[in-house]
Amino acid sequence: MTHGVSRALLLTAFLLPALSEAQETATTRPSEAQHNYSYVELGYDETDFDIGPFDVDADGLTLAGSFELNDEWHVYASYGSLDFDGGGDIDTWTLGGGYVFPLKDGMDIYGRVLYIDLGGDADDDGLGLQARIRASITDEFEVEGGIQHIDVSDSDTSLQASARYNFTEEFSAAIGITFAGDTDSIGISARYSF
Numbered sequence: 001m002t003h004g005v006s007r008a009l010l011l012t013a014f015l016l017p018a019l020s021e022a023q024e025t026a027t028t029r030p031s032e033a034q035h036n037y038s039y040v041e042l043g044y045d046e047t048d049f050d051i052g053p054f055d056v057d058a059d060g061l062t063l064a065g066s067f068e069l070n071d072e073w074h075v076y077a078s079y080g081s082l083d084f085d086g087g088g089d090i091d092t093w094t095l096g097g098g099y100v101f102p103l104k105d106g107m108d109i110y111g112r113v114l115y116i117d118l119g120g121d122a123d124d125d126g127l128g129l130q131a132r133i134r135a136s137i138t139d140e141f142e143v144e145g146g147i148q149h150i151d152v153s154d155s156d157t158s159l160q161a162s163a164r165y166n167f168t169e170e171f172s173a174a175i176g177i178t179f180a181g182d183t184d185s186i187g188i189s190a191r192y193s194f
Contacts, residue, residue, distance in 0.1 A: 030102040032071040035134050035142070036169075036193045037100060037110075040065045043189035047082060050182040058082040058090075062189075066098070074098045076112055081120075091119040096128070106136035116152050126152035132160070140166045144176075156180050170194065 132146030162176030
């Protein structure tokens with residue numbers, strides 16, 4: 001329980017400055033998204049599952065993509081595969097749609113509704129919701145953080161944060177962390193935006 005509280009406080013400390021900066025009047029709010037939501041991304045994640053008295057580790061790759069339909073709306077899809085130490089795997093297919101709301105120069109808030117299908121050793125499907133803030137710190141460096149709730153097998157809510165470095169307008173790399181009830185993960189990713 002203590003770890004969950006400290007994780008929530010850490011993420012809150014990370015997000016509060018971004019939220020306070022967003023308190024500008026609507027007249028200064030940009031009319032279009034401040035970030036690109038059309039991309040293809042390959043990620044590698046290491047995940048720790050707390051299952052009763054046991055810790056189970058897994059790692060795997062995720063291929064994800066997003067495509068802007070217009071300045072506010074985008075579609076999202078991903079496929080990921082986790083392989084557990086000691087055997088077993090989970091394949092995850094995700095499809096969804098998202099809406100972007102620009103808060104200020106260099107900062108968006110966005111949300112997504114997701115359909116999630118689990119295969120492999122876990123065979124189930126369900127829905128997910130995401131709400132995130134994405135902010136540019138400099139031209140090259142951006143941070144992102146938010147909350148995700150999924151209802152697949154068991155219901156779970158997670159806090160997520162990432163930092164991204166843009167080498168060019170098209171190519172970037174990121175490191176991200178996720179804290180959930182019985183699951184923690186860290187990952188790296190490479191993205192091509194178009």
